[in-house]
Amino acid sequence: MNRTSVPDAPPRAQADGAAQAPDSSSGTPLSHGLKQRHLSMIALGGVIGAGLFVGSGAGIAAAGPSIVLAYAASGLLVLLVMRMLGEMSAANPASGSxxxxxxxxxxxxxxxxxxxxxxxxxxxxxxAEAIGAAGIMTSWFPGTDSWMWVALFMAVFCGTNLAAVKNFGEFEFWFAALKIFAIAAFLVLGTLAILGVLPGTDAPGTDNLLHDGGFLPNGLNGLVVGLLASVFAYGGLETVTIAAAESEHPRQAVAKAVRTAMWRIALFYVGSMVVIVTVVPWDDPAVRSGPYVAVLDHLSIPAAGQIMNVVILAALLSAMNANIYGASRMAYSLVARGEGPRFLGKVSSGVPRRAVVASSAFGFLAVLFSYWWPETVFKWLLNMVGAAVLVVWGFIAAAQLRMRRQLEREQPERLTVRMWAFPYLTWVALAGVIAILLLMLREGDTRTQLCFTGGLTVVLAIVGYVRQRRVPPAPTPEKTPADTV
Known part of the structure; x- marks a missing residue:
């Protein structure tokens, strides 16, 4: 690996007419093919993942009605993390975020x-998302094999990400639109049912919130389990700051996305949990397997299960698409800064195509591991990234503590988004990340994940530190994409 910048590629006109500008981490041109409507919808729909529709069932089963507090607490932490990341990304947009x-x-x-x-x-x-999406397709088409659907999905989304960044934006725009429509319809129906104005339903009042053990049926231990489940449902929100670097107006796009984070988290996540635990009993077996389907079935909505399967499929495919995009841009940025194999740094027509292929290939290889060694290699992979998002959040908080002071001294005009009550809330967020990591030691599964993720973090940190000592840092261009737009 060589810590010299990837050579600048000659600027080319994009199919959508957007200009190219150098990425702030390398000086290599990436397309500015994402429109404001793409970024707006990615910011809105990116918060709605498959983990919300499926994974929330286990959290409700553990915490009962107090899952509302769990999602509110973890949502507050995510809000602080996104605010810090938004401050840095608005000041210095970069594909490596x-x-x-x-x-x-x-x-x-x-x-x-x-x-x-x-x-x-x-x-x-x-x-993981490819396997989940293939499972839904095989349930609809029993005569087909999972590998066929996995191969199809990987080919489609690898292909769209190879073509142009606007293709990623268009797919995410429509996926996000479907998810937003579904969650909005669910919240409206649930609110009408709670108020007792939905035909054929009676207002549940507080019966489901206080029955069978009360608001905290499994005590603080159940609340902790629910908190851990809720934290990981928020993973992936960081991609919007990566995508913003390829938008028409990076700084404005990041600022707008971050400023709407509060009501999105409150409405989509906390609001959903309020509806679910108010409308149906938290200990209903159907809630654990599919809380949204359980509510729709309770309200006698026809074909509720199939409707939610369509929405969950859209959420899984959306996550696949976003993950291929985010992984390829992160790999590109690392290579451009001399932190990865140089051959991955080539950019063609504004797209880091080799990084897209490499990221997709690793994902497809992981799928094969799930078939060949589901209880060993694939399980190790899942455990290695089990707490990865918390490690990333920790780096975000630590970086913001130092960058904010530097910006205030040297470039205060770049602080278009500011972290609230700095540095106090930054320290609160960092303490929250550490507290959740410590809470992971309480449960067997999460303790295993923490150990594996900790091991991976230590290995990467040692390799990074050794490289830092041996190789001089690459020159970093002074301009950011926003400077040239």
């Missing part, structure tokens, strides 16, 4: 560790 910020604020070893950790997380996520 928090990896670039960590490198500049803490050191190259930190950028290396955070970047490759996030890349691994996204690639393993590609595999």
């Amino acid at each position: 928090f990896s670039v910020h960590a490198e500049r604020s803490i050191g190259p070893w930190a950028g290396f560790t955070a970047g490759w950790m996030f890349w691994t997380l996204l690639c393993v996520g590609i595999a």
